[in-house]
Amino acid sequence: MSMLHAEEQLLPVVGAEKWEPARNAQAAAKFSIDEVEGKKVLHVIQESNEGYSSYRTMTTLPAGDYTLKVTAQGKTDKGILLQCHSFNAEGKPTLLMFHTTEGGVFETEDLYVTFKVPADSTRLRFDLGMSSTKGDVMFWNPNVLKGKVKAPPKKEKEGFGAIPAAQRWVAEVLWFENDPGIPAMDFTKEFTLDAAPVAALCEITADNGYELVVNDKSVGADVDWKSVEAYDLMPYLKKGVNKIVIHARNVDGPAGVIFQAVIMDGKGNATVVATDKSWTVTHTDGSPAILKSFGPDSAYKSHWGVLPFIRINPPTALKV
Structure with a gap:
């Protein structure tokens, strides 16, 4: 069930706080923080079908239910990958969220993915990018919302302006x-x-x-x-x-x-x-x-x- 929530900024702001590029040795990738219509966006280009590439950030959240919300635009052969790992006091990672989309062109799409933070979590790592696919994607306004938040229904259009x-x-x-x-x-x-x-x-x-x-x-x-x-x-x-x-x-x-x-x-x-x-x-x-x-x-x-x-x-x- 959707919950009412105040959309406070629970993830670092793009351009104002820390987002780091990440990739493994198999991935040929390029990263940049661009400005589109006055907003900073995370831009990931993967030029190989091997490996993964993403923008990554760390934060902490109390135990409970949350929803990752991010707007994506671009094109991939096999889809976008969104991940969240939790680390306990000993540094042991636990995968909390692993979400992939279908490949193709994203004109402008809002993605909502729910996850649950465990009681032993001391820090969280979020990755926005792609894996084992060529693609060119920009990410707008990444944030975490409190509670399980469903994506709003897409409105049927009789036409458009x-x-x-x-x-x-x-x-x-x-x-x-x-x-x-x-x-x-x-x-x-x-x-x-x-x-x-x-x-x-x-x-x-x-x-x-x-x-x-x-x-x-x-x-x-x-x-x-x-x-x-x-x-x-x-x-x-x-x-x-x-x-x-x-x-x-x-x-x-x-x-x-x-x-x-x-x-x-x-x-x-x-x-x-x-x-x-x-x-x-x-x-x-x-x-x-x-x-x-x-x-x-x-x-x-x-x-x-x-x-x-x-x-x-x-x-x-x-x-x-």
């Missing part, structure tokens, strides 16, 4: 292997929509330029790699199989393309289509090439440099 710009990229920067200086390539993705969309927004840029084609219709083009464009995809999408093609062009130096779309149906369900290793790349004559992904981390630290990928704002939100 707007699709905001991406708060951050889950997309990966793509090009192709063994680039011999060929200036043009085609990147293709087919996907299925179970219902007719009611709104759809995409954001895209490429070095040096691109033309975006959806279901054989040209959506837009640009040749300035320092800008990011937003397009309304509603006139181009349909229920059933859809096809996106990005005709990417490079003049000289580094090359890459990045694309991300959020597509909503009438019940408020979101489908995210973003450049990743599931796309195909071909030469403009249709002959195959080998796809190369620079990974999700490149969306922040690529040759685009100062471009604020996590703060992209389209000219207007798309109204339904």
Whole structure:
């Protein structure tokens, strides 16, 4: 049963108090504390399918029932891992909480996990991260609530007011292997929509330029790699199989393309289509090439440099 509770801060505040990165020898991982919309967030990127990586903090709590609450956003192959260990006076650890989610894209999801602190606990260790999976996840506002607190029910939506710009990229920067200086390539993705969309927004840029084609219709083009464009995809999408093609062009130096779309149906369900290793790349004559992904981390630290990928704002939100 849910209990009334005052949401006091029982875990260290991100950015103000101590959160430490942790990983084992098998994990290839990167860590950072980023700022998104004025809030500090824990950012974990695991680049290997072996080992674990997490942000970790220590605290003490009296014996009793509690609920870990944290907001997650990002993408993993196999899911997020949330853990809590208790240590007694002799330093012996006891696992109090081991929670994993399904893999996929997390637009913004509030996670609630209950656990019980034993009477012999002298300190607690919390880990927020992933294990045995590649992924790129940010954690907002981690906290512990007193009592067993259930997640609030998700509201059914008859529609929604707007699709905001991406708060951050889950997309990966793509090009192709063994680039011999060929200036043009085609990147293709087919996907299925179970219902007719009611709104759809995409954001895209490429070095040096691109033309975006959806279901054989040209959506837009640009040749300035320092800008990011937003397009309304509603006139181009349909229920059933859809096809996106990005005709990417490079003049000289580094090359890459990045694309991300959020597509909503009438019940408020979101489908995210973003450049990743599931796309195909071909030469403009249709002959195959080998796809190369620079990974999700490149969306922040690529040759685009100062471009604020996590703060992209389209000219207007798309109204339904």
